[in-house]
Amino acid sequence: MTKRTSAKYKIDRRMGENIWGRPKSPVNRREYGPGQHGQRRKGKLSDFGVQLRAKQKLKGYYGDITEKQFRRIYAEAERLRGDTGDLLIGLLERRLDAVVYRAKFVPTIFAARQFVNHGHVTVNGRRVNIPSYRVKEGDVVAVKEKSRQLELVMAAAESSERDVPDYLEVDHSKMTASFVRTPSLGDVPYPVQMEPNLVVEFYAKN
Template identity: 65%
Template sequence: MTKRVEAKFKINRRLGVNLWGRGKSPLARGKENPPGQHGARRKKPSDFGTQLMAKQKLKGYYGNISEKQFRKLYDEAVRRRGDTSENLIELLERRLDAVVYRMKFAVSPFQSRQIINHGHIMVNGKRVNIPSYQVKDGDLIQVKTKSKDLAIVVEAANSTERDIPEYVEVDLKDMKGKFIRAPKLADVPYPVQMEPNLVIEFYSR
């Protein structure tokens, strides 16, 4: 098992959920003990603890993005008009690494970030190697021609673990797709319940 996979499983175990719905996760096989030699007993969390857990789940799901980046997205969500929780989800789903993951060009947000960093992804015909790049409605995202045969990309495209949501259009044969619109919370296919309202409460304390 690679260090990258081990790290993802640690996030799952710490949070007590199969965060990405992967069949390989220990929690998918009923191993639900938290980290530690014998697995510490979980106490009923305080309001602060519940809010913190909601933040950790949301951050972790998107490849465990840094606190600095996450706080920046929160600040932008607050600045915008409308429901702050929905704004936060929209900003997270507009991240290029999230879009590449949704289009099934990568099997996980971690892998999505990796292939973007390595220059395998193009937006509107230009290479973009910044995972946090904010995708706009109508943007065309594709895997570079020379990268379409990469084993990790082919594996992701052929995976049956998850479906492609309706707010993106994808041609998996040509490894290209379009970001149609920003989703609402109810549109996002999270394998576990996400509570962005608690994340807002956490930062509003």
């Protein structure tokens, strides 16, 4: 399990954007960064800075995954045939914790990681407790029966804060989600603009 090194709202403030689109984000009230120097005027970012910010934003969105893990996913996307940026998004969306979050079984990506890690989720009827597990097209992800009445799960399913994307078929009465297809960038309901092309440029130069 990847260690959660930053509070989700601190990530928002560091990026200067409400990257999960949550109504309680402090960025909705103050757009400057965290810490005593957060209100200093920001200089214009260099090309490197813009690319680094795009990478950090994408990493942060998926639960602030480690650089080692993220680089490994990028390297896999680079080996595949097609647009590397789109393929990177597809691989990130196939993570089990991302599917659990997208299906609205839990309220946040951080909760999804913990939920999977604690053994509340099955894939095709088998318990899987690895958040980075790669879901395949046609796989059925489900919340274990004894976990379906957890307050966290019920509140997330009923929340109107976000919608389930169309590359998942979700039945909240049974707490199941079928992974229909691997999405591309345009299919993913990011609340803010993600720029995987800048991530590709970052790794190409560094």
